[in-house]
Amino acid sequence: xxxxxxxxxxxxxxxxxxxxxxxxxxxxxxxxxxxxxxxxxxxxxxxxxxxxxxxxxxxxxxxxxxxxxxxxxxxxxxxxxxxxxxxxxxxxxxxxxxxxxxxxxxxxxxxxxxxxxxxxxxxxxxxxxxxxxxxxxxxxxxxxxxxxxxxxxxxxxxxxxxxxxxxxxxxxxxxxxxxxxxxxxxxxxxxxxxxxxxxxxxxxxxxxxxxxxxxxxxxxxxxxxxxxxxxxxxxxxxxxxxxxxxxxxxxxxxxxxxxxxxxxxxxxxxxxxxxxxxxxxxxxxxxxxxxxxxxxxxx
Numbered sequence: 001x002x003x004x005x006x007x008x009x010x011x012x013x014x015x016x017x018x019x020x021x022x023x024x025x026x027x028x029x030x031x032x033x034x035x036x037x038x039x040x041x042x043x044x045x046x047x048x049x050x051x052x053x054x055x056x057x058x059x060x061x062x063x064x065x066x067x068x069x070x071x072x073x074x075x076x077x078x079x080x081x082x083x084x085x086x087x088x089x090x091x092x093x094x095x096x097x098x099x100x101x102x103x104x105x106x107x108x109x110x111x112x113x114x115x116x117x118x119x120x121x122x123x124x125x126x127x128x129x130x131x132x133x134x135x136x137x138x139x140x141x142x143x144x145x146x147x148x149x150x151x152x153x154x155x156x157x158x159x160x161x162x163x164x165x166x167x168x169x170x171x172x173x174x175x176x177x178x179x180x181x182x183x184x185x186x187x188x189x190x191x192x193x194x195x196x197x198x199x200x201x202x203x204x205x206x207x208x209x210x211x212x213x214x215x216x217x218x219x220x221x222x223x224x225x226x227x228x229x230x231x232x233x234x235x236x237x238x239x240x241x242x243x244x245x246x247x248x249x250x251x252x253x254x255x256x257x258x259x260x261x262x263x264x265x266x267x268x269x270x271x272x273x274x275x276x277x278x279x280x281x282x283x284x285x286x287x288x289x290x291x292x293x294x295x296x297x298x299x
Contacts, residue, residue, distance in 0.1 A: 010242070013243030022260060024232050026097035026265075027266055030224060031221065031224060032089055041085045045233060073189070088166040090159075091159050097266055104259055104263065106135065106164070118175055130289040133286070133292060187238055
């Protein structure tokens with residue numbers, strides 16, 4: 001679809017979906033301090049499965065799933081739900097919410113490369129320039145927010161390696177999702193990949209639940225867990241898939257810049273991080289890249 005014909009609602013869905021991902025990535029640092037990672041992931045998928053139970057049934061106007069679609073649904077969940085959650089949660093626990101935002105700025109570039117390799121999509125000069133601006137903005141954010149002796153500087157190398165793994169998983173999620181949205185509705189994709197995620201993490205979640213003291217968890221943490229589950233498994237997936245139906249994957253990948261921006265904002269607003277002129281410049285670059293990617297082109 002020509003950029004001039006893409007509905008603004010599709011852009012809004014992509015941007016808000018990734019911004020919400022960034023919010024729960026940042027806030028997940030509070031959750032991993034109170035809950036073991038596998039138990040946290042298990043509870044997330046379980047809560048979302050109950051909330052999305054009515055989305056599993058196939059609509060009357062939708063064709064039955066083909067064998068190819070079933071394989072894509074598995075890989076969409078394994079990479080974009082299961083592995084992304086594990087890499088992101090362990091990575092954030094070892095580093096910080098701000099570090100997660102900085103490292104995940106590589107997602108747009110990873111999406112563009114994967115969409116070129118597996119979807120054959122052409123990366124226009126404007127989209128490439130938008131990716132460069134987005135990555136440059138978050139790189140500037142890294143320079144402004146990682147002084148010597150900070151939590152980011154003292155974090156172990158494997159924490160950053162896990163965050164990089166989450167970048168690859170999220171980029172794969174974008175590309176595979178582009179294939180799925182042609183045959184399956186966004187709501188049903190959300191429900192089915194969540195069920196796969198629940199099945200994959202259940203053995204690990206049960207193992208940690210058997211030795212965990214649930215009474216030690218504060219009520220506020222349970223409320224945050226419910227928000228995390230609904231946002232991560234239900235709302236963000238639906239928003240992303242709804243927007244992806246109308247936008248090429250390489251262009252949609254630029255909207256993932258909203259993830260690190262939102263994660264960094266959570267670190268600043270809720271976790272007490274310092275905000276200075278360098279951060280303002282970083283956000284300006286990121287938003288410039290977003291506008292460059294979505295501004296209607298001349299016919």
